[in-house]
Amino acid sequence: MRLEWTSDLETGIESIDDDHKLIIEFHNRILHYHRSEADILMLERALSDFNFLFSLHFLKEENFMIEIGYPDFESHAKEHETMIKLLNAYSEAETDKNELCQKIAFLVLQWLTSHLEGADRRLAAFAKHPLPGVERQNQGAKAYF
Numbered sequence: 230m231r232l233e234w235t236s237d238l239e240t241g242i243e244s245i246d247d248d249h250k251l252i253i254e255f256h257n258r259i260l261h262y263h264r265s266e267a268d269i270l271m272l273e274r275a276l277s278d279f280n281f282l283f284s285l286h287f288l289k290e291e292n293f294m295i296e297i298g299y300p301d302f303e304s305h306a307k308e309h310e311t312m313i314k315l316l317n318a319y320s321e322a323e324t325d326k327n328e329l330c331q332k333i334a335f336l337v338l339q340w341l342t343s344h345l346e347g348a349d350r351r352l353a354a355f356a357k358h359p360l361p362g363v364e365r366q367n368q369g370a371k372a373y374f
């Protein structure tokens with residue numbers, strides 16, 4: 230199933246939302262390989278780019294969490310780690326192109342409905358309204374977002 234970006238997916242943090250839009254685009258690109266003439270090597274190459282995109286996005290979010298002194302850093306970062314592990318595990322274990330496309334598509338859909346709707350929303354809410362007394366640890370580090 231192709232995914233479409235809708236406003237109810239917005240966190241309100243532009244850079245995070247831009248990355249999430251890109252992830253949805255990549256997801257749809259991966260789906261394009263399903264039942265297409267593309268071979269498994271082409272899909273694996275696309276998945277490698279997808280994995281890189283996720284890793285970069287997660288790193289940006291984690292740096293941002295550190296910058297703002299986010300109290301739920303550990304559990305949020307653990308969800309990122311689990312996603313990368315699953316992406317790698319599926320890519321390594323599945324040799325059937327169409328099966329792999331379906332598994333990755335389902336994984337991303339799950340990620341959207343659980344991580345984005347849960348952990349990312351909580352992070353965005355905290356970033357907009359940090360707890361009293363919590364100050365950004367590095368006021369100069371604005372480059373992440």
Ligand SMILES: [Fe+2]
Pocket residue numbers: 290305309344348349
């Ligand atoms: Fe996240």
